[in-house]
Every structure is written in structure tokens, then in C-alpha cells.
Amino acid sequence: MLKSEAIISGQPKASTKQAIERAALSLFAERGYPAVSMREIAERVGIRQGGIYNHFGSKQALLVHLMEGHMRALLVALDASVPKGGNPRERLAQFVRFHVLYHLAQPDDVFIAYMELRSLEADGLARLKELRRAYEERLRRILEAGQRLGVFAITDVPVQAMGLIAMLTGVTTWYRDGSRLSREAVAEIYVTMVMRSLGVEETPTM
Amino acid sequence: MLKSEAIISGQPKASTKQAIERAALSLFAERGYPAVSMREIAERVGIRQGGIYNHFGSKQALLVHLMEGHMRALLVALDASVPKGGNPRERLAQFVRFHVLYHLAQPDDVFIAYMELRSLEADGLARLKELRRAYEERLRRILEAGQRLGVFAITDVPVQAMGLIAMLTGVTTWYRDGSRLSREAVAEIYVTMVMRSLGVEETPTM
DNA sequence: CCACTGCATGAACGATCATTCATTAGCGCA
DNA sequence: TGCGCTAATGAATGATCGTTCATGCAGTGG
Numbered sequence: 074m075l076k077s078e079a080i081i082s083g084q085p086k087a088s089t090k091q092a093i094e095r096a097a098l099s100l101f102a103e104r105g106y107p108a109v110s111m112r113e114i115a116e117r118v119g120i121r122q123g124g125i126y127n128h129f130g131s132k133q134a135l136l137v138h139l140m141e142g143h144m145r146a147l148l149v150a151l152d153a154s155v156p157k158g159g160n161p162r163e164r165l166a167q168f169v170r171f172h173v174l175y176h177l178a179q180p181d182d183v184f185i186a187y188m189e190l191r192s193l194e195a196d197g198l199a200r201l202k203e204l205r206r207a208y209e210e211r212l213r214r215i216l217e218a219g220q221r222l223g224v225f226a227i228t229d230v231p232v233q234a235m236g237l238i239a240m241l242t243g244v245t246t247w248y249r250d251g252s253r254l255s256r257e258a259v260a261e262i263y264v265t266m267v268m269r270s271l272g273v274e275e276t277p278t279m
Numbered sequence: 280m281l282k283s284e285a286i287i288s289g290q291p292k293a294s295t296k297q298a299i300e301r302a303a304l305s306l307f308a309e310r311g312y313p314a315v316s317m318r319e320i321a322e323r324v325g326i327r328q329g330g331i332y333n334h335f336g337s338k339q340a341l342l343v344h345l346m347e348g349h350m351r352a353l354l355v356a357l358d359a360s361v362p363k364g365g366n367p368r369e370r371l372a373q374f375v376r377f378h379v380l381y382h383l384a385q386p387d388d389v390f391i392a393y394m395e396l397r398s399l400e401a402d403g404l405a406r407l408k409e410l411r412r413a414y415e416e417r418l419r420r421i422l423e424a425g426q427r428l429g430v431f432a433i434t435d436v437p438v439q440a441m442g443l444i445a446m447l448t449g450v451t452t453w454y455r456d457g458s459r460l461s462r463e464a465v466a467e468i469y470v471t472m473v474m475r476s477l478g479v480e481e482t483p484t485m
Numbered sequence: 486c487c488a489c490t491g492c493a494t495g496a497a498c499g500a501t502c503a504t505t506c507a508t509t510a511g512c513g514c515a
Numbered sequence: 516t517g518c519g520c521t522a523a524t525g526a527a528t529g530a531t532c533g534t535t536c537a538t539g540c541a542g543t544g545g
Contacts, residue, residue, distance in 0.1 A: 104397055107314035111503060120523065127522050132503065191310055228468050236472055239449020240442050247441045262434050266442055270476040317533060330493050
């Protein structure tokens with residue numbers, strides 16, 4: 074077979090490895106890691122089952138690769154969007170916008186990273202838990218800063234942080250592109266809800 | 280084998296059918312439907328694999344039975360806890376308390392009902408989606424009532440309803456019994472967050 | 486005391502699973 | 516033109532999957 078044809082349709086420049094990542098990502102997100110077979114992934118890529126093992130050592134390694142790659146990219150993007158210092162209100166609003174928009178842009182990655190922790194074996198699980206903790210820590214830091222300055226009505230930082238993240242992440246379960254509201258409009262609704270839940274009435278703009 | 284011994288340990292009065300339900304529930308919640316085999320379920324119950332088919336026609340039928348049973352019980356319990364009429368603020372607070380406490384009391388049922396929709400075949404899926412919609416509708420009704428009376432700061436009822444349910448349901452992902460806060464204390468924190476997110480400052484008591 | 490019923494058994498079914506591997510094809514580079 | 520490497524093949528591995536079924540036992544009602 075011509076090598077240049079072993080490519081997912083519509084993505085003529087993708088390497089096989091990238092095509093495997095893309096195929097596995099959407100299949101895992103759609104039906105869950107245990108329900109997806111290596112044969113299905115290979116079929117979507119356009120190669121035979123054995124070919125995947127030229128790029129990934131095992132199905133588990135493929136999952137870990139996807140999850141870890143996503144979480145690292147998420148942290149990098151967050152730190153680029155939400156500057157370390159500054160007004161806690163603005164940082165929080167920015168955190169919410171970032172979280173909602175990133176999650177709507179990459180719903181498959183997000184879904185896998187949050188749902189397939191249970192499919193991980195010990196090594197990968199420990200690494201992923203740490204990355205997840207680091208992300209949540211970013212929000213806790215913002216809440217604590219606002220608490221110190223007295224601009225947020227905080228009852229309990231850890232509980233509220235987990236509650237807010239759950240609320241924001243949940244947007245992926247119901248939002249569909251092309252619906253009544255734009256992604257940005259949805260993000261602003263969430264900003265308002267989050268701000269109000271912390272006793273902040275007016276929403277800071279960008 | 281003595282029939283009276285074919286029983287899950289610690290549950291001496293349970294019928295085999297109930298034991299299968301319990302075993303399947305916790306295994307599905309822990310590792311996901313596709314990752315659990317009928318052999319594992321039977322092993323936990325203390326019977327052989329074939330025995331399950333004396334009580335359920337298939338693995339899929341077992342899943343549908345669990346999910347549908349949970350959702351119907353949830354709706355009945357909700358309607359018993361949150362009266363149809365009355366003050367929207369009190370009804371909402373009661374909805375939040377109910378949702379949080381029920382979810383903390385039955386985390387496995389809840390988790391399966393929300394996560395295993397994708398494992399359902401067409402028939403069961405349609406029925407479960409309708410039950411889920413009915414539950415969410417209860418919250419939308421409360422928000423609409425409050426909007427009509429002008430006691431809630433509503434931007435968008437459907438979006439806020441989904442956001443609130445996601446926030447509340449997320450409690451199961453982090454709360455563990457025996458931790459710093461009691462279930463009731465956590466529920467009250469959520470009540471406060473929800474109320475604030477709707478512009479209601481003081482929390483109505485029960 | 487017998488017949489009936491309900492339920493557990495345990496072996497077997499074909500299908501599918503993740504993974505391995507010897508083989509080979511095609512590419513870049515000399 | 517030919518060498519060497521990367522990667523795709525396709526068959527085979529043993530394990531495990533959901534499900535079926537003939538068999539037999541235990542408890543119940545007549």
C-alpha cells in the first residue's frame with residue numbers, strides 16, 4: 074500500500090500517529106475506553122489493527138498519552154489566559170471564560186480526562202490526578218485571593234471551587250454548536266452566575 | 280448448593296435477584312458498564328455466570344432495569360420532598376437540599392444514570408432520556424415561577440437550570456463521608472451558592 | 486410420597502478482545 | 516541504482532466476552 078494513502082480522509086497532511094490520536098480521542102469520548110477496540114481505531118484511521126503498535130505500546134499507553142497531553146495543554150493555555158497577579162474579580166471572570174470556551178472547543182479531550190480516570194492503571198492515574206489537582210489549585214488560589222481582599226463572599230474555598238468547576242465543566246453535557254446562544258454568550262452567563270454565587274453583582278468586562 | 284446460602288455476604292435476607300442488582304450497581308458505577316463482565320457480577324453475588332440469566336434476560340436488560348428503577352425512584356422522592364406549590368425560594372432551596380442529599384446517599388445509582396446513557400440501546404435510551412428530561416423540568420418550573428414573581432435574577436432558564444444541576448450533581452465527584460463537613464453542611468453551602476447565583480441573598484430555612 | 490417448579494450449575498458456543506511477530510512494501514538518501 | 520529504515524501487513528496467540536442449555540437439586544403443594 075502506498076504510504077501516502079494510509080491517511081484519515083480529509084486530513085491529507087496528518088501523520089498516521091496523529092490520525093490514531095484523533096480517532097482514539099473521538100471514539101473514547103463517544104463510547105468510553107473499555108468499549109472501544111483497537112480494531113475500530115485502526116479501521117477509522119485506515120490501517121490494520123497491528124499497525125497501531127508501531128506508534129503506541131499498548132491501548133493503555135494510548136489513553137495515557139491522550140489524557141496527559143490534554144491536561145498539560147490545558148494548564149499551559151490557562152496560564153496564558155489568566156495572568157498570575159491582578160484583581161481577583163477579573164481573574165475569576167477570565168478563569169470562567171477560559172474554562173467554558175476551552176471546554177466547548179475541546180469537548181472530547183475534556184470528557185476523557187474527567188471520565189476515564191477509572192480506566193487508568195496505577196502509574197498513569199497518579200500522574201493525571203496530580204495534573205487535575207494542579208488545575209483545581211489555580212481556581213482555589215483565585216478564590217483565596219478574593220477572600221483575603223474581602224471581595225468574595227466565601228463560605229468554604231475547597232467546596233466552592235469544586236462546585237464551580239463542576240458547574241462549568243457541565244456545559245459540555247448540554248451545549249451544542251449552532252444552538253440559540255453563541256459560545257461566548259453562554260460563557261458570559263456562566264460568568265454572571267459564578268460572580269453572583271460569590272456575592273459579586275457587577276460583572277467585570279475582560 | 281443450599282439455596283439459602285446463595286446470598287451476598289452481610290445481606291442474609293437478600294434474594295439472589297436483589298444481590299445481583301446490588302453487585303451490578305456498584306461494579307457498573309466503579310468501572311463502567313462495558314468494563315464489567317457478567318462473570319464478575321456473578322462472582323460477587325456468589326453464583327455462577329449462567330445463574331444471572333434466571334433473573335435478567337441480558338446484560339443490557341440488567342442495566343436498563345437499574346437505570347430506570349433509579350430514575351423513577353428519584354422522581355418519586357423529589358415530588359415527595361418538594362411540594363408543587365408555594366414560595367419559589369423555599370422550593371428551590373428544598374430542591375437543592377434534596378438533590379445534594381439524595382445524590383450523596385445514592386452515589387452509585389446517580390453516577391450510572393448520568394454516565395451510562397451511552398451504553399444504552401435505542402429502546403432503553405429513549406425511556407431514560409424522557410425520565411431525565413422530566414427531572415430537569417422540575418427545576419425549570421421552579422426557576423420560571425421565581426422569574427414570573429421577580430424573585431430570581433434569571434438570565435436564561437434552560438442554561439441556568441443545566442448549570443445548577445451540573446454543579447449540584449458534581450458533589451458526588453469529590454465528597455467523601457467522614458470528611459471535614461457533614462452532608463447537611465455541604466448541602467447548605469450549595470443552597471447558598473445557588474441562591475446567590477440567582478440574586479437571592481438570604482437563605483430561606485427549610 | 487410424588488410431581489412440579491424455581492433456580493443454580495458448569496460446560497460449551499462463537500465472537501471478539503489486546504497483543505505479537507515474521508514478512509514485506511515504500512521511502513529518503515547515498 | 517541500491518541500501519537501510521520506518522511502518523503496514525495479516526495471520527496467529529491465548530484470554531475473555533455474553534449467552535445458551537441440558538442437567539440436577541431443593542423446597543412446596545397435593
